[in-house]
Amino acid sequence: MRNTHVVIVGAGIIGAALAYHLSQRTRIAVTVLERDIPGAGASGHSFAWANAFGKDPREYHALNRRSLDMWYRLAHQLDTDIGIHYGGEMRWENSPERAAQLRQRIRQLQTWGYPCRIITRDEMLALEPHLCPGTTLAASLSEADIHVETDKFIDVCLRHASESGAVVHPRTTVSALVIRNSRVAAVKTTDAEFPCDVVVLASGVQTTELASLADTYIPQQRSPGIVIKTTPCGEVLHHIAVIHAPPTDENHQHLHLRQLVDGSLRIGQGTQEGINRDASQQHADALLARAKAYLPAIADAEAIPTPVGYRPMPLDGFPVLGFTEVVQNLYIALMHSGVTLAPLVGEMATLEIADGARVDWFAPYRPERFG
Ligand SMILES: Cc1cc2nc3c(=O)[nH]c(=O)nc-3n(C[C@H](O)[C@H](O)[C@H](O)COP(=O)(O)OP(=O)(O)OC[C@H]3O[C@@H](n4cnc5c(N)ncnc54)[C@H](O)[C@@H]3O)c2cc1C
Structure with a gap:
C-alpha cells in the first residue's frame, strides 16, 4: 500500500x-x-575519504563526525561488501611550520573529541612498513577515518x-x-x-x-578536481585507509593516497577541496612518481589519467x-x-x-x- x-x-x-x-x-x-x-x-x-579532520567550524565538524560514525552501522545493515576500508588516516609533515600546524590541529580535534593523536615515526613504520616517509617532524593518526568504494x-x-x-x-x-x-x-x-x-x-x-x-x-x-588511478599492485598499505604525505618540495602540494581491494591506488593532491583541471597522462605520471618516492613498493604501478570531476x-x-x-x-x-x-x-x-x-x-x- x-x-x-x-x-x-x-x-x-x-x-x-x-x-x-x-x-x-x-x-x-x-x-x-x-x-x-x-x-x-x-x-x-571522488577520493572518497570519510572524515571530519579538516571540517570547520565545530558544528560542521560535528555533522561530519556523526555521519562518519554512522558508516559502521550502515555497513552492518547492508551486510554486503561496500568497499569500506577501516584503519584510519595517517599524515606527516616535513617542515617546522606545517609540523606545528599539525600538532595544533590535533590538539583542537582532540578537544572536540575526535579520536586522533600524534604518533612517532616508529609507530608510523610499524603500521605501514613499506613507507619511506623521509624527514618527519610531526605525524598523526586519525583512527576513525575510513575510505569507501x-x-x-x-x-x-x-x-x-x-x-x-x-x-x-x-x-x-x-x-x-x-x-x-x-x-x-x-x-x-x-x-x-x-x-x-x-x-x-x-x-x-x-x-x-x-x-x-x-x-x-x-x-x-565551480570546483574541479582530479584523482588518478593506477594499475593494480600488491598490498602496500596493510593497515591505514588513507595517507596524506607532505610536499616533496615547495613547488608541489600534499599528496593523498589510498589502496582499493583490487590493489589499484587512487592518488590526489592538495586538500580535499583543491582545484585541479589537469587530466593529462603527464600529470598522472608526475603524481605517481611522487607517490613512488614515499612507497617504493609500488614501483611497477602505472598511472591511468582520469577525467576532471566536479564537486x-x-x-x-x-x-x-x-x-x-x-x-x-x-x-x-x-x-x-x-x-x-x-x-x-x-x-x-x-x-x-x-x-x-x-x-x-x-x-x-x-x-x-x-x-
Ligand atoms: C576530485 C574529488 C574528490 C573528492 N573527495 C572527497 C572525499 O575525499 N571525501 C568526501 O566526503 N567527498 C569528496 N568529494 C565530494 C563527493 O564526491 C561528493 O560530495 C559526492 O560524490 C556527491 O554525491 P551526489 O550524489 O550528491 O552527486 P553526484 O555523484 O554528482 O550525483 C549526481 C547525479 O545526478 C545525475 N543528474 C544530474 N542531472 C540530472 C538530470 N537532469 N536528470 C537525471 N539525472 C541527473 C548525475 O548524472 C549524477 O549521477 C570529492 C569530489 C571530487 C570531484
Missing part, C-alpha cells in the same frame, strides 16, 4: 543512500531517475532499494518540473512524465539548474538540505563531502521526507539561506 511517491533525481552516493532508506518505508514508492549510469557524477571521481556502495544501495520495490531508470534525463499550486506535480524526462508527491534533487552540480526550474536559487562554486559545491561550502519554501514538495540534497555525509543525509532526510520531521542538525543548512 505505497501511497507516497518520491522521485529522486540523481543516482550518485546521495541519491543512492536516500533511495535505500526511503524504500525501507512501506508506504513510500521510490523512483530514481539518472541521466547517465549510477555513480557517473562526482561520486565516481563508491561504485560498490551505490550498487548495493540501489540493489537493496530495487528489492524493496524502488524503480531505477538509468540514462533518463530530467528536463522539466510540472508545477501546480506551488507543488511539483510531475517530473518530465525527454520521453515520459513521472507523477510525484515529493521530488528530491540529489543531482550534484546540476542541482542549481534543476532548482531554477522551480524558481529556487541554489548557487554553487557539488554550494557557494558557502556547506550542505544544502531540506524542502524549499517556494515549492513545498521539492527537497534539495546538495553537498561537498557527500561521501562522508551519505549515511547521515540518507537517514535524516528520510525522517524529513517520510515523517515530516525537521531535523535540528540541518537547521544551518536550509535552502532558504540563499534567499
